[in-house]
Amino acid sequence: VRVDVHFAPAVVTAADMHGRVVVVIDVLRASTTMAVALHNGARNIIPCESSDEVVVRAKSFERRDVLLAGERRMVAIPGFDLGNSPREMTPAVVGGKTILLTTTNGTGALLATQGAREVVVASYVNFSAVLSMLRAATRGDADIAIICAGKDRTFALEDATCAGHFVRGIKRRRDSVVLGDGAQAALLLDRRYAQDLGSLFNDAEHARALANAGFGDDLQVCAAVDSCPVIPIYADRQVVRLGSERER
Amino acid sequence: VRVDVHFAPAVVTAADMHGRVVVVIDVLRASTTMAVALHNGARNIIPCESSDEVVVRAKSFERRDVLLAGERRMVAIPGFDLGNSPREMTPAVVGGKTILLTTTNGTGALLATQGAREVVVASYVNFSAVLSMLRAATRGDADIAIICAGKDRTFALEDATCAGHFVRGIKRRRDSVVLGDGAQAALLLDRRYAQDLGSLFNDAEHARALANAGFGDDLQVCAAVDSCPVIPIYADRQVVRLGSERER
Numbered sequence: 372v373r374v375d376v377h378f379a380p381a382v383v384t385a386a387d388m389h390g391r392v393v394v395v396i397d398v399l400r401a402s403t404t405m406a407v408a409l410h411n412g413a414r415n416i417i418p419c420e421s422s423d424e425v426v427v428r429a430k431s432f433e434r435r436d437v438l439l440a441g442e443r444r445m446v447a448i449p450g451f452d453l454g455n456s457p458r459e460m461t462p463a464v465v466g467g468k469t470i471l472l473t474t475t476n477g478t479g480a481l482l483a484t485q486g487a488r489e490v491v492v493a494s495y496v497n498f499s500a501v502l503s504m505l506r507a508a509t510r511g512d513a514d515i516a517i518i519c520a521g522k523d524r525t526f527a528l529e530d531a532t533c534a535g536h537f538v539r540g541i542k543r544r545r546d547s548v549v550l551g552d553g554a555q556a557a558l559l560l561d562r563r564y565a566q567d568l569g570s571l572f573n574d575a576e577h578a579r580a581l582a583n584a585g586f587g588d589d590l591q592v593c594a595a596v597d598s599c600p601v602i603p604i605y606a607d608r609q610v611v612r613l614g615s616e617r618e619r
Numbered sequence: 620v621r622v623d624v625h626f627a628p629a630v631v632t633a634a635d636m637h638g639r640v641v642v643v644i645d646v647l648r649a650s651t652t653m654a655v656a657l658h659n660g661a662r663n664i665i666p667c668e669s670s671d672e673v674v675v676r677a678k679s680f681e682r683r684d685v686l687l688a689g690e691r692r693m694v695a696i697p698g699f700d701l702g703n704s705p706r707e708m709t710p711a712v713v714g715g716k717t718i719l720l721t722t723t724n725g726t727g728a729l730l731a732t733q734g735a736r737e738v739v740v741a742s743y744v745n746f747s748a749v750l751s752m753l754r755a756a757t758r759g760d761a762d763i764a765i766i767c768a769g770k771d772r773t774f775a776l777e778d779a780t781c782a783g784h785f786v787r788g789i790k791r792r793r794d795s796v797v798l799g800d801g802a803q804a805a806l807l808l809d810r811r812y813a814q815d816l817g818s819l820f821n822d823a824e825h826a827r828a829l830a831n832a833g834f835g836d837d838l839q840v841c842a843a844v845d846s847c848p849v850i851p852i853y854a855d856r857q858v859v860r861l862g863s864e865r866e867r
Contacts, residue, residue: 382627382773525630528800552776555822556808563807574803 373514374541376534376553379521380480388516392508393487394501394537395605397520398529399577400455400586401477402494403593407457409612410497410599412466416610418478422448425471432469441473445584448473457496457592476527480520481605488513490605495533495568495593500600502540504613509541509548517554528560528575535561568594621762622789624782624801627769628728636764640756641735642749642785643853645768646777647825648703648834649725650742651841655705657860658745658847660714664858666726670696673719680717689721693832696721705744705840724775728768729853736761738853739861743781743816743841748848750788752861757789757796765802776808776823783809816842 377383396402405416419425425439425448440453447454453464455474472478484490489508493501505515517537519530535557542548542558550558564571572578572590581589592598602613625631644650653664667673673687673696688701695702701712703722720726732738737756741749753763765785767778783805790796790806798806812819820826820838829837840846850861 376774378626378774379630382629384772522800524632526624526626526801526804528803531800531804552770552779552822552824553774555776556774556779556804559807559811560804574800576800 372509372512372545372547373549373551374517374538374554375515375551376517376519376531376538376557378519378526378531378553379524380483380518381524383483383518385486388484388487390488391514391516392505393484393490394493394505394515394517395477395480395484395490395520396493396517396530396533397474397477397480398494398533398593399581400457400589400593401472401474401520402492403496404455404457404460405472405492405603405610406494406497406599406601407592408460408465408470409601409603409610411460411462413460414467414469416470416472417608418481418605418610419471419473420479420482422451422473425451425473428471437469437471438465440470443475445581445586456586456589458589476520476522480518481610484518484605487516492603492605492610493533493537495536495596496599497597497601497603498536499597500602502537504602505537505541506544509545515541522577527577529571529578531557532560532564532571535559536565620757620760620793620795621797621799622765622786622802623763623799624765624767624779624786624805626767626774626779626801627772628731628766629772631731631766633734636732636735638736639762639764640753641732641738642741642753642763642765643725643728643732643738643768644741644765644778644781645722645725645728646742646781646841647829648705648837648841649720649722649768650740651744652703652705652708653720653740653851653858654742654745654847654849655840656708656713656718657849657851657858659708659710661708662715662717664718664720665856666729666858667719667721668727668730670699670721673699673721676719685717685719686713688718691723693829693834704834704837706837724768724770728766729858732766732853735764740851740853740858741781741785743784743844744847745845745849745851746784747845748850750785752850753785753789754792757793763789770825775825777819777826779805780808780812780819783807784813
């Protein structure tokens with residue numbers, strides 16, 4: 372079994388994903404927001420490339436069944452129901468709804484996973500749930516590719532560090548795991564920050580930018596390990612909770 | 620002063636380099652090979668995108684003045700004078716010569732540096748020499764961008780770790796340095812491996828591949844910190860030693 376970590380979707384090719392279980396990580400905030408929404412009863416999430424696509428797709432739903440959500444430069448898109456803050460995804464708001472979501476980095480990473488055997492959306496809030504699924508996959512000899520959404524096409528410290536947490540978890544029960552260079556590096560980041568996510572969010576530029584933009588409380592939510600034990604699976608262009616009915 | 624580390628040329632944009640002093644690192648082996656060649660008396664090195672370009676450019680020189688050099692999949696290109704091994708760059712072979720060089724990763728990274736204020740080619744063998752130049756640049760308030768050549772467009776552990784060694788060196792004398800996420804991560808890699816490059820080359824996939832391909836002795840040369848105290852500057856499409864006449 373082989374585990375690779377890619378630090379930006381831009382460097383990932385179809386060959387990197389072919390036949391693998393792919394994990395997409397955007398800790399701040401898309402992955403976290405999706406996990407919180409599904410945990411709080413959202414029916415499904417449809418990642419969209421643009422706010423235009425959100426608006427177009429919304430027309431195929433009853434207005435009361437959908438929520439238009441997304442951000443650009445961290446702030447909610449004007450006219451949308453929601454931004455990209457996990458704190459907005461309360462049971463009262465998202466219960467039973469389809470969320471059409473576009474974000475700067477995370478949704479693009481999901482849309483780049485074609486050819487994967489299975490795609491799961493991961494963050495700290497659903498760490499153990501996703502890890503259990505990955506361990507099952509490696510017992511079936513599936514290779515794993517972890518894709519960090521990053522920021523603006525490049526490396527983001529918090530995504531790489533969270534990827535390292537998964538690498539450590541996968542490796543713990545299996546000595547025979549082969550780690551690519553990215554996975555080796557991610558492990559070292561996890562060793563530094565796993566016990567101190569506050570310090571991770573001090574060092575990570577996007578975390579500081581969020582705090583400066585008034586989203587400091589979001590960081591607490593994003594650092595709450597295992598607070599939302601869901602396994603969000605991306606298939607057929609939507610993200611649903613594993614075990615839920617995939618109906619639309 | 621700001622220091623950013625980019626883990627793959629593919630994610631670097633012109634804006635990332637504009638006005639900066641740019642450091643290009645390909646520890647295994649192009650950066651090392653260039654430093655060794657210049658240290659041993661090569662007149663200059665001309666990075667080429669392809670073996671075809673090497674052949675075409677060679678025609679504008681007297682045959683005795685040039686060496687055709689390069690590799691694909693680690694092995695010397697058939698018909699060329701040299702591969703990409705630093706051990707081939709002896710004074711007797713390279714003295715006074717122009718080297719036309721094409722490699723899988725390193726030369727492409729150099730060709731992607733347009734817009735930079737200055738470009739320097741760095742590795743462990745010329746660490747302190749290049750660091751002295753970077754410190755001078757930061758005293759002049761220049762921002763630094765370190766570009767890791769990586770392997771096949773993606774992250775390479777040895778380049779990222781060497782980048783971290785430079786970040787640590789730049790930071791040592793200046794508290795006011797702002798580190799991007801990539802620079803933070805590279806620092807942690809350097810902390811792990813700086814005193815143990817043997818272990819770095821055990822963990823790095825490309826180092827293992829070189830050893831398996833019979834280039835294990837090259838790893839020793841690439842790990843010989845400060846063995847070639849030259850500052851290779853890339854300008855006008857050629858790499859020359861800082862302080863040498865830039866004549867052709």
